[in-house]
Amino acid sequence: MSLIFALAGNQNSGKTTLFNKLTGSNQHVGNFPGVTIEKKEGIIKNHKEALLVDLPGIYSLSPYTMEEVVTRDFILKEKPDLIINIIDATNIERNLYLTLQLMELSIPMVIALNMMDEVIASGNSVDVIKLSNNLGIPVVPISASKNQGISELMDVIMKTAYEKRQPRKLDFCTGEVHKAIHSISHLIEDQAKKVAYPLRFAATKLVEGDEITIKELNISENQLHIINHVVEDMENALGTDKEAALADMRYSYIEKICAEAVVKHQETLEQIRSEKVDKILTHKYFGIPIFFGIMFLIFWITFGAVGAPLQEIFEEGIAVITELVSSLIIDAGVSEVIHSLVIDGIFAGVGSVLSFLPLIVILFFFLSLLEDSGYMARVAFVMDKALRKIGLSGRSFVPMLIGFGCSVPAIMATRTLSSERDRKMTIVLTPFMSCSAKLPIYGMITMAFFPNNAAIIMITLYFIGILVAILSGLLLKSTVFKGNPVPFVMELPAYRIPSATSVVMHMYDKAMDFVKKAFTIIFIASIAIWFLQSFDWSFNLVDDSAKSVLASIGSLIAPIFKPLGFNDWRASTALITGLTAKEAVVSTLTVLTGAVSDVELSLILNGIFTPLSSYAFLVFTLLYMPCIAAFAATKRELGSFKYAIITAVYQTVTAYIVALVVYQIGTIII
Ligand code: GDP
Ligand code: MG
Numbered sequence: 001m002s003l004i005f006a007l008a009g010n011q012n013s014g015k016t017t018l019f020n021k022l023t024g025s026n027q028h029v030g031n032f033p034g035v036t037i038e039k040k041e042g043i044i045k046n047h048k049e050a051l052l053v054d055l056p057g058i059y060s061l062s063p064y065t066m067e068e069v070v071t072r073d074f075i076l077k078e079k080p081d082l083i084i085n086i087i088d089a090t091n092i093e094r095n096l097y098l099t100l101q102l103m104e105l106s107i108p109m110v111i112a113l114n115m116m117d118e119v120i121a122s123g124n125s126v127d128v129i130k131l132s133n134n135l136g137i138p139v140v141p142i143s144a145s146k147n148q149g150i151s152e153l154m155d156v157i158m159k160t161a162y163e164k165r166q167p168r169k170l171d172f173c174t175g176e177v178h179k180a181i182h183s184i185s186h187l188i189e190d191q192a193k194k195v196a197y198p199l200r201f202a203a204t205k206l207v208e209g210d211e212i213t214i215k216e217l218n219i220s221e222n223q224l225h226i227i228n229h230v231v232e233d234m235e236n237a238l239g240t241d242k243e244a245a246l247a248d249m250r251y252s253y254i255e256k257i258c259a260e261a262v263v264k265h266q267e268t269l270e271q272i273r274s275e276k277v278d279k280i281l282t283h284k285y286f287g288i289p290i291f292f293g294i295m296f297l298i299f300w301i302t303f304g305a306v307g308a309p310l311q312e313i314f315e316e317g318i319a320v321i322t323e324l325v326s327s328l329i330i331d332a333g334v335s336e337v338i339h340s341l342v343i344d345g346i347f348a349g350v351g352s353v354l355s356f357l358p359l360i361v362i363l364f365f366f367l368s369l370l371e372d373s374g375y376m377a378r379v380a381f382v383m384d385k386a387l388r389k390i391g392l393s394g395r396s397f398v399p400m401l402i403g404f405g406c407s408v409p410a411i412m413a414t415r416t417l418s419s420e421r422d423r424k425m426t427i428v429l430t431p432f433m434s435c436s437a438k439l440p441i442y443g444m445i446t447m448a449f450f451p452n453n454a455a456i457i458m459i460t461l462y463f464i465g466i467l468v469a470i471l472s473g474l475l476l477k478s479t480v481f482k483g484n485p486v487p488f489v490m491e492l493p494a495y496r497i498p499s500a501t502s503v504v505m506h507m508y509d510k511a512m513d514f515v516k517k518a519f520t521i522i523f524i525a526s527i528a529i530w531f532l533q534s535f536d537w538s539f540n541l542v543d544d545s546a547k548s549v550l551a552s553i554g555s556l557i558a559p560i561f562k563p564l565g566f567n568d569w570r571a572s573t574a575l576i577t578g579l580t581a582k583e584a585v586v587s588t589l590t591v592l593t594g595a596v597s598d599v600e601l602s603l604i605l606n607g608i609f610t611p612l613s614s615y616a617f618l619v620f621t622l623l624y625m626p627c628i629a630a631f632a633a634t635k636r637e638l639g640s641f642k643y644a645i646i647t648a649v650y651q652t653v654t655a656y657i658v659a660l661v662v663y664q665i666g667t668i669i670i
Helices: 015-023 066-078 089-103 116-121 128-135 150-163 175-194 199-208 211-216 221-238 242-261 269-281 287-305 307-332 336-354 357-373 375-389 394-403 407-416 420-432 436-449 454-477 500-534 549-564 569-577 584-593 598-608 611-623 628-638 641-669
Strands: 003-009 040-043 050-054 082-088 109-114 139-141
Touching: 003 015, 003 066, 003 089, 003 150, 015 040, 015 050, 015 082, 015 150, 082 089, 082 150, 089 109, 089 116, 089 242, 109 128, 109 150, 116 269, 128 139, 128 242, 139 150, 175 199, 175 221, 175 242, 199 211, 199 221, 199 242, 221 242, 269 287, 269 375, 287 307, 287 357, 287 375, 287 436, 287 454, 307 336, 307 357, 336 436, 336 500, 336 584, 357 375, 357 394, 357 436, 357 500, 375 394, 394 407, 394 420, 407 420, 407 628, 420 454, 420 628, 420 641, 436 454, 436 500, 436 584, 436 598, 436 611, 454 611, 454 641, 500 549, 500 569, 500 584, 549 569, 549 611, 549 641, 569 584, 569 611, 584 598, 611 641, 628 641
Parallel strands: 003 050, 003 082, 082 109, 109 139
Antiparallel strands: 040 050
């Protein structure tokens, strides 16, 4: 590998789409700010020597958020051979703000002017040659999603990279800002050279008072003093603060460039359409009810109308295969213990989980529609006011919605929150959202106890999760996380019809994740459970699993759950194995009951739970500490094992209290 290219640009400029076109890989594309959090890499098609790195979307190089830190670190430390700066042509002015900063890094650069299809469709135009001349950087008009201009772009990229053509040094600062930047440049020239920092970039950052640059360049006390003085002089002379002065300088330069190169008669068709749709979907009073209506519909389709029949078909298929394998083993005359291990252990465990694949796929179909269409960003917007009441901002809603899919990416998505306080609080609350791994548990219990009201029972669980997050937020806001959420700034991307390939890819990814989990974690857990329930402490095969190793362990903890209505070692064992992955609750219960059919399973479950205690059990599994993977993510994002443990304890205690309340109140009513 001899060349490294970095793909940088604002959020929603089409970075991931272009990345996929250039590398032929299939990263998930989202019409939703903050989807790309970690940088992704791929080798460019037909150019084996070139590695492309997709960086998270950013607006500027000042590190206000984690994404900006990742991008900035990468560009400054890894020194890519070339930066591909992707720009949304329907929004040139705002996008160029980052471009001007990237240009200061003295790294060869090419601009990919994306979304040209929309510009042209709306009758606007961009004078690409003039724009390129004004900036001193090659500009290539493209449409990433329509696959237009990609090969031209690649030609220009390779040429620029081999020629190592630097962006022209633009001295676009004027007057007082110019004076400040240049006098600081002189002061720090040697230090910048020593750590190989681009001089102009360093000087500009020091005007901003950027801590990271001060540290990296080893700026002395004395120098800092002089710098502060220079900056103060500048602020006094201009009558504004330093941030405003720099922003003003950049924007007036951008305005000048665009006045010559961009012809804009009207908003693009997409923008006009989006405004119309937003009048309804982000309406002051209807916005939230519409959102809940949409979620209700999604859940109803997933669990009821479409999901349930599909799942039945799946279950039957698995039963047929199990039968087949079972008779094959018997015919082969293999020992009964092995037959039991394969059928009662592996097939029962993995099969019970696998049968929920259709529900998972449908759920992710809808989640990716929400995301790709641009609606998810609106939801964050309409929920902002409500979330503020519990001490969070609209941005926190994004991770929470992702949490309906899986807590791990949801917890990682909190990186897009700029305030540490908001971030931590969101990490604690997100696992209360009902993740898709809990679906099989709901499915199993509702089948046994509430076969006629399955969808309604599941929906109540989702809402209990949300309600507990709200109450929990109120509690945390007035205790551990005092303070105010940061103001909500998030750009609303234009609504776009989601591309079919993107949605299918997303569903496929999630389905594979699920299947993989079934054949790894669940597979191993099922075997382990089978062994522990088939043998006693002296390794004798037991005839009744109530005498097994597992029963003796499970019975130890079972009494803890007596107040919740389920004092049975099988239930408590399932809760423990559920920590490896929540689906393991289902595989464990299935293996432990040894049931061969749904009817038999229902019968045995009716011996473990009453309908009310089965519901308390569901509430507990919904809320107690998340699986190991999510716990690890929590630890990573909170940066401390201690706080991760405290979080898990908090979640488990909450689960216990809520399930207790549900069971006790239920007992009084019924
Ligand atoms: P990122 O946030 O920069 O990674 O942007 P994405 O690649 O996720 O794209 C954001 C949205 O813009 C998606 O809905 C894409 O389908 C859409 N998009 C990307 N490129 C184009 C383009 O050239 N034309 C149009 N009309 N839409 C595009
Ligand atoms: Mg992206």
